[in-house]
Amino acid sequence: MKLAVLASVVAVAAAFAPNQAPASSTALNAEASRKDFLAGAMAAGVAAVAGAAPANAVRDYENIGFLGGSSTVDINNANVRVYLKMPGMYPAAAGKIVTNGPYKAVSDIYSIPGLTAGEKEVMKKYESRFVALPPSADFVIDRVNNGLYR
CATH class of the missing domain: 1.20.5 (Single alpha-helices involved in coiled-coils or other helix-helix interfaces)
Structure with missing residues (x-):
């Protein structure tokens, strides 16, 4: 070089x-x-x-299925639009989940400030489909707007 x-x-x-x-x-x-x-x-x-240096980017994320490609959703890395598949979650409850993370456990979502009883009820309904994996910088940045910059 x-x-x-x-x-x-x-x-x-x-x-x-x-x-x-x-x-x-x-x-x-x-x-x-x-x-x-x-x-x-x-x-x-x-x-x-x-003399250009090679780009050493991570191409495969082992937990990609939890970002919307399966029935299980990673509450720390998944985008707000993933919750569209869960009636009652989008936009209010989903927006609160993605803006108040990261979470150490799924049960942490119930301590979100300003959460209504109805939102807690909907979250409880889908709690078995949630997982709290460590936040990945590649996905946390676009949790709210999904990279749709217009």
Whole structure:
């Protein structure tokens, strides 16, 4: 990586270095100067691309099924829209669950401030379908709006 950066710096510096051409300015000298510049710029571009570091992203989340792909829902990572499958949960109770997390246990959802008796009743109905897995930064950020930025 350091070698690629050094090569690109040298190539750029060479492209902007003064030309040792004769003092007479002709169209031929201008053409040669342009070719030298383009060659240096291309070398810098190749060096930059060749030295790019690989992206080490997590591609597979082992608990992906709990984000809406199964009947069990992870209350710490699932998006608010997952609760659409549970009549009575969306939008009020679901919104309170996703905005007041993370939770250590499923039973923690009953201590959400401002929860009505009706919302508690609906949550109790679906409690067996909830699981509280550790929050994942990849999913917590979009729990409320599901990445729908308009």
